Amino acid sequence: xxxxxxxxxxxxxxxxxxxxxxxxxxxxxxxxxxxxxxxxxxxxxxxxxxxxxxxxxxxxxxxxxxxxxxxxxxxxxxxxxxxxxxxxxxxxxxxxxxxxxxxxxxxxxxxxxxxxxxxxxxxxxxxxxxxxxxxxxxxxxxxxxxxxxxxxxxxxxxxxxxxxxxxxxxxxxxxxxxxxxxxxxxxxxxxxxxxxxxxxxxxxxxxxxxxxxxxxxxxxxxxxxxxxxxxxxxxxxxxxxxxxxxxxxxxxxxxxxxxxxxxxxxxxxxxxxxxxxx
Numbered sequence: 001x002x003x004x005x006x007x008x009x010x011x012x013x014x015x016x017x018x019x020x021x022x023x024x025x026x027x028x029x030x031x032x033x034x035x036x037x038x039x040x041x042x043x044x045x046x047x048x049x050x051x052x053x054x055x056x057x058x059x060x061x062x063x064x065x066x067x068x069x070x071x072x073x074x075x076x077x078x079x080x081x082x083x084x085x086x087x088x089x090x091x092x093x094x095x096x097x098x099x100x101x102x103x104x105x106x107x108x109x110x111x112x113x114x115x116x117x118x119x120x121x122x123x124x125x126x127x128x129x130x131x132x133x134x135x136x137x138x139x140x141x142x143x144x145x146x147x148x149x150x151x152x153x154x155x156x157x158x159x160x161x162x163x164x165x166x167x168x169x170x171x172x173x174x175x176x177x178x179x180x181x182x183x184x185x186x187x188x189x190x191x192x193x194x195x196x197x198x199x200x201x202x203x204x205x206x207x208x209x210x211x212x213x214x215x216x217x218x219x220x221x222x223x224x225x226x227x228x229x230x231x232x233x234x235x236x237x238x239x240x241x242x243x244x245x246x247x248x249x250x251x252x253x254x255x256x257x258x259x260x261x262x263x264x265x266x267x268x269x270x271x272x273x274x275x276x277x278x
Contacts, residue, residue: 036131039096039124040264043257044220047101047120051220052108054175069245070191071200074182077227077249079265086268094131096124110173113220114142114156117171121218122157125264129159133271136161153209159267165210166274167267170203170217177222179252186252191245204228204246214270216263223253225266 105116126140144155144165157169181196183189192200203215203226213228229247253262 036090036094036096036124036128039098040128040261041257042098042124042260044120044259045256047099047105047116048103049105049107049116049220051174052106052112069201069204070185070197071204071226071248072185072191072245073188073247074185074250075247076186077225077251079225079251079262079269082269083261083265086265089132090128091131094128096127099123107174107220110171113173113218114171116220117218118142121259121263122169124260125267128264129267129271132268133161138271153206155206155210158210159270161271161274164274164278166212167214167270168203168206168210168212168216169263170199170206170215172199172217172219174220176219177217177224179222182224182250182252185248186250212270212274214266214273216266221254223251223259223262225251225253225262227269 099119102119105112107113107116122140126138130138138159138161140157140159141155142157144158155165155168156171158165159167176195177199178194178196181194182192185192191197199217203217207213207215207228214226215228216223216225218224227249229249230244251262251266253259
């Protein structure tokens, strides 16, 4: 019998059809240097991690999250629109040696996903990002903390240059991101529900404090990338009444061969947005 996550699994919204086959089918990691653009399409499933049981997922939210409404009217985000241009920016001299698989990984808690994602998902993207913009002081930081008044925030991961954050990525334990909870706003039928609503409010909070609409969440099986819409000043409502809902563009990526490329396009667009608005 298929598990609940398998029953509701959905084809990725991040397209890979139409790209050269060399970017889609890759050999198992070995000691041979690969063209960097091929590395971006390396499936995470090629790394033999073990995953814990699919059990009910709770999410402990900060009390201040109640001031942030949910998401609505989520439109598909053509995240790959500039993919060809981004690939052309990668220095031809740059090569990348595949990361050796670590067979000891066991993904059960959020911290386990963070460790594996740093190595297998984020590291190749960061190497390429820095090669494109060597003149910028780009940093990828973890556990950045804020305390504003009585509101506390802790960003799992963020990208910044010269101390200015341009993208945020949150991590969750495996199976935390469920399509059934995000389906309504994706189809114009309502708001995010269940545990997904808590995640949505958390992402809005982090986007506001980091001053960026580019926020995402990853649980190893699904990468959800968002570009929040509307004015940042109305993402939060501290006085009485119902917190405002927010429109957003989304890229739902559950095809592991597209996750690195999707994250690459995400941070590239976010960086260019921040550079143009600075």
